[in-house]
Amino acid sequence: MGKALVARAPGGPEVMDWVDLPDGRPGRGEVLLRHTAIGVNFIDIYYRSGLYPWPEATMIPGAEAAGVVEAVGEGVTDLRVGDRVAYVLPFGAYRETRVVPADRLVPLPAGIEPATAAGALLKGLTAQYLVTASYRVQAGDTVLVHAAAGGVGLLLGPWLAALGATAIGTAGGPEKVALARRHGYAEVIDYRADDFVAEVARLTAGAGCNAVYDSVGADTWRGSLKCLRRRGVFVNFGQSSGMIRDFALSDLAAGSLTAIRPVLFDYIVTRAELLTRSADLFARITDGTLQLDVVNTRPLRDAGALHADMEARRTMGSTVLLA
């Protein structure tokens, strides 16, 4: 038996109840994990609130976790009891134990702690595919990233700098601006105080950016398009301020722009792709490119309070729930 946070109906953080759940037995191709650390991501809020549809009447949020293998099902040959692993799946991780398909598990290299993995796997894989696949960043590029002091934002800054790009970030308030500046961003705009379109024009001497990584959505997308240079790429990978509702294809005619709305799970479809992207991420952690010094921790039971903080824009970096 283990504890879990189960949302009984779409709504605010209060819809999640702390309940007992049986551990479950791993079937063919599955393993039973005991979670040690669970990452918290904005996608958990999209599911909890009902913005993303639920497959069943109740829902356990949580899209990434690290843990230890407790039992192995039939046909699993490459994992043993006691192995340290992590995974990303769209929902279901806010629980102490869980049965997971073995082919979705990523073994943790020796130097990577479970809390680090739980705080960085989903966000780090996202940063990895964004800079290598959604738009392939080249040395010399200038790139704009919104919510630069957020979980994904703090990983994108140093990654872009390591690729030789000039990263311009936006963040809400002086404390977040200062944090993003310490994480690879050459310039950071306080987009609550200043007009980020005018600031980007000033910082690039009117040239604009090769690409914009926009996870804020409704509040920023129009400005983001204006920050692009001719044939620039608009990468909209989230909507923390709400869905983009009034976009028209003809908006891209202002400079022959490209727009893409990518989703992580389409970039880790095969096991080989999952492991290749994870290996790139772990290499960036162990070689020091990514500074994971902002991993805050809370007990799993307190996830609701953390959701409220994230929705009110009070968090910086990533926070991990300890099971």
Ligand code: NDP
């Ligand atoms: P963050 O830690 O970045 O938190 C979201 C941030 O968005 C806030 O801290 C805030 O930063 C900013 N924000 C701007 N407007 C609002 C608003 N109205 N309400 C709340 N926040 C707002 O979250 P994550 O790192 O977990 O995720 C970042 C984004 O990336 C999310 O939109 C998420 O959905 C997306 N994502 C997409 C993936 C994909 O594959 N498509 C995968 C992973 C994440 P500030 O105060 O500085 O404005």
